[in-house]
Amino acid sequence: MLRTEGLEKQFVLHLRGGLRLPVLAHVDLHVAAGECVALVGPSGAGKSTLLRALYGNYHADAGRILVRHEGALVDIAAAAPRTVVRVRADTLGYVSQFLRVVPRVPALDIVADAARGVSREQAREMAAALLLRLHIPARMHALPPATFSGGEQQRVNLARGFIGGHPVLLLDEPTASLDAARADIVVDMIAEAKQNGAAIVGIFHDVAVRDRVADRLHHVTPLQDAA
Amino acid sequence: MADETLLSARGLSLSFGAIPALVGVDADLWPGEVLAVVGESGSGKTTLLNVLSGRMAPHSGVTWYRDPEGVLHDVHAMPMPALRALHRSDWGFVHQNPRDSLRMGVTAGGNVGERLMAQGMRHYGRIRAEAIDWLRQVEIDADRVDHLPRTFSGGMLQRLQIARTLVTHPRLVFMDEPTGGLDVSVQARLLDLIRGLVARLDIAVVLVTHDLAVARLLAHRIMVMQRGVVVETGLTDQVLDDPQHPYTQLLVSSVLQA
Numbered sequence: 118m119l120r121t122e123g124l125e126k127q128f129v130l131h132l133r134g135g136l137r138l139p140v141l142a143h144v145d146l147h148v149a150a151g152e153c154v155a156l157v158g159p160s161g162a163g164k165s166t167l168l169r170a171l172y173g174n175y176h177a178d179a180g181r182i183l184v185r186h187e188g189a190l191v192d193i194a195a196a197a198p199r200t201v202v203r204v205r206a207d208t209l210g211y212v213s214q215f216l217r218v219v220p221r222v223p224a225l226d227i228v229a230d231a232a233r234g235v236s237r238e239q240a241r242e243m244a245a246a247l248l249l250r251l252h253i254p255a256r257m258h259a260l261p262p263a264t265f266s267g268g269e270q271q272r273v274n275l276a277r278g279f280i281g282g283h284p285v286l287l288l289d290e291p292t293a294s295l296d297a298a299r300a301d302i303v304v305d306m307i308a309e310a311k312q313n314g315a316a317i318v319g320i321f322h323d324v325a326v327r328d329r330v331a332d333r334l335h336h337v338t339p340l341q342d343a344a
Numbered sequence: 345m346a347d348e349t350l351l352s353a354r355g356l357s358l359s360f361g362a363i364p365a366l367v368g369v370d371a372d373l374w375p376g377e378v379l380a381v382v383g384e385s386g387s388g389k390t391t392l393l394n395v396l397s398g399r400m401a402p403h404s405g406v407t408w409y410r411d412p413e414g415v416l417h418d419v420h421a422m423p424m425p426a427l428r429a430l431h432r433s434d435w436g437f438v439h440q441n442p443r444d445s446l447r448m449g450v451t452a453g454g455n456v457g458e459r460l461m462a463q464g465m466r467h468y469g470r471i472r473a474e475a476i477d478w479l480r481q482v483e484i485d486a487d488r489v490d491h492l493p494r495t496f497s498g499g500m501l502q503r504l505q506i507a508r509t510l511v512t513h514p515r516l517v518f519m520d521e522p523t524g525g526l527d528v529s530v531q532a533r534l535l536d537l538i539r540g541l542v543a544r545l546d547i548a549v550v551l552v553t554h555d556l557a558v559a560r561l562l563a564h565r566i567m568v569m570q571r572g573v574v575v576e577t578g579l580t581d582q583v584l585d586d587p588q589h590p591y592t593q594l595l596v597s598s599v600l601q602a
Contacts, residue, residue, distance in 0.1 A: 131590035132597060173579060175586040198565050198579040199374060219539055219561050220532035 118316035119148040119171065119285050124180035124194070126163070126170055139340045140166045144180070146318070146335055150284070153307060153317040155327045158337035164320045167337060168287050170194075171318060172211045173201045184209055184285055207233065210283030214290050216262055216270045224248065224265070224273050225258040233281040240280075247276040251302060268294040279306055286310060288319035292326050304329050348410060350375050350516055350548050356395055356405035358572075365391040366402060367572040371550075375515065378542060378549040380563035380580065382556060382595070388572040389552045390520055395420075396550060397437060397518045398427045412515070432462045436509035440521035442501040445508065446493050452479060452504055453489035459512050478507040482537060499530035503537065510541060517542075519551045523558055535561055556599055560584055568592045 124144035130136040140163040148154045156164040169175040171182055177194035184191050186208040193201060193209075205211070218227050225244050232240035248258055251272040257265070262273045271294045278286065288307070292300040300323065307317060307330045318335075321327035349372045356369040365388045373379050381389040394400040396407055398419040407419040411434065419427070431437065439445050446455050456475040465471055476486045482503035493501055502522065509517060522538065523531040539562055542549055553559055559566055559580060566583045568576040568591065576589040587593045 128586075129588075131593050169585070174581050176578075176582055176588060198582075199377065201579055202564050217560070219536045221536040 118150050118185050119146070119318065120183045121146045121171070122181045122183070124170065124182060125178050126166060126175060127178055141170065142340055148316040148318055150314045150316050151311050152332050153311055153319065153330050154333050154335050155331035156318065156320050156337050157334045159339060162337045162339040164337050165289060168289050168318065168320060172205070172209060172287055208283060209285045209287070210278050210281055211287045212274055212278035212289060212291050214271070214293060216274045218262070220263055221261055223259045224253065224262045227262065227273060228276040228280055231277045231280050243280055244276065247280055248273070251276055252299060268296070268299065271295065272299065275303060275306070279310065282310070282313060282315070284315060286315050286317045288317060290320055290322055292321065292323055300326055348414070349373060351396060351407065351409050353396060353407040354405060356392070356402045356407065358391060358395060358400070358402045364572040366395065369405070369572070369574055371396065371567065373516070373548050373550060375548055376546045377565065378551060378563045380551045380553060380559035380566045381569060382553060382559050382566060383569035384554065384595075387569040389569050392569065393518050393520055393550060393552045397435065398422065432459065433512055434515050436512070436514040436517040438505055438509050438517060438519040438522050440524045442505035445505055446501065448493050451490050451492060452484065452496070455493065455504060456508050456511050459508055463512055474511060478511050481541070482507040483533070499526055499534065502526065502534060506538070506541070510545065510547075513545065514547065516548045519549055521553055522551070523553070523555065538562060556584060556596065568595065
């Protein structure tokens with residue numbers, strides 16, 4: 118479902134005299150349908166950078182990021198921006214650590230808007246059910262999440278990420294702000310997504326969570342900084 | 345996927361005296377897509393909007409518009425009446441200052457209904473009903489339909505301008521700093537409104553803004569301009585989170601974090 122070939126990424130800081138920070142080199146990652154691969158490595162090794170590159174949020178300098186989208190392989194690293202928009206809408210889901218939304222939109226609409234291939238009514242019903250499952254009580258559904266706690270915002274984000282049932286799912290610390298009971302729910306949701314054939318790549322700070330969801334580990338090793 | 349562009353510009357150049365406002369600008373817009381044009385004051389972004397919409401002619405370059413029948417029109421070679429007809433029907437223009445497009449001596453309902461009448465609608469009851477429906481869609485109370493715009497707040501005026509623009513169901517809307525000059529609370533409401541309407545009505549938008557947060561929340565793609573040159577273009581979140589060009593890096597790093 119998802120494969121990278123020779124992926125490379127460096128940051129060039131033009132405001133720091135063109136300082137070059139190589140982060141990723143020769144990344145060859147392969148994730149099959151129904152499989153969860155956890156990215157592991159020390160802090161600063163480039164796990165989040167890799168995940169963001171897979172989503173097209175970061176620019177890949179070399180290599181390919183192949184995603185199976187509507188039966189064909191699309192190279193996220195080379196695709197036209199509007200193609201990436203389509204791949205994200207239908208194939209490639211992403212749960213970021215932080216919620217970034219239009220300030221006034223209610224939590225329910227934020228989640229319902231991410232549903233795929235269902236009517237508006239069905240989307241709202243699915244969104245409500247998913248929020249309730251993640252222990253966001255009904256009285257909060259009509260509120261914009263700006264005033265929610267960090268853990269509540271993360272759960273809104275999770276509901277938004279899982280509602281679409283995307284065939285490829287990227288998870289950046291999905292349980293970071295959650296207590297054990299809430300994290301268990303997320304573990305169950307990941308297991309269900311795998312059963313439904315999703316290919317998942319995730320960063321899981323919590324080793325217990327990681328061991329329960331991951332089929333394989335992919336090691337991300339820090340590169341030496343170039344002068 | 346619609347592969348044919350709605351609007352395509354190639355090699356647009358324009359100078360004001362010795363000052364280059366546009367230097368070889370290419371731009372493409374596909375149906376239903378929101379394209380943000382960002383840059384500092386004087387970067388040429390508003391000039392680009394005026395040229396793309398045919399309100400200004402470039403010194404060189406061409407802009408093509410594809411009509412609903414698939415016929416291409418050279419925006420800068422169109423006869424004035426045809427261009428005006430386009431602006432009254434298929435296209436819309438939302439100005440930063442709503443007073444630039446609203447008629448301040450005509451009621452709110454009249455301002456919205458006028459665009460319908462310009463398209464040939466004559467049935468007064470239907471025009472009024474449509475106007476009231478659009479006031480509701482932009483969250484203006486129906487009982488304000490007979491009030492003059494000068495009794496409206498800045499945020500209401502902007503929403504009225506949007507209702508007036510969208511009532512004819514345009515396929516393409518040009519927006520010049522639509523949230524500029526408004527209080528932040530009013531801005532959030534307007535952003536939410538624009539986002540919802542654009543998605544629901546499948547409108548293509550060229551959005552000029554200096555506010556990168558507005559671009560992030562509304563636009564699929566972004567173009568960064570500096571001194572008339574497009575220095576970077578791409579997916580909105582990629583350009584803002586991983587800018588490649590020195591000027592974009594400067595712009596992004598200069599934003600205050602609230």
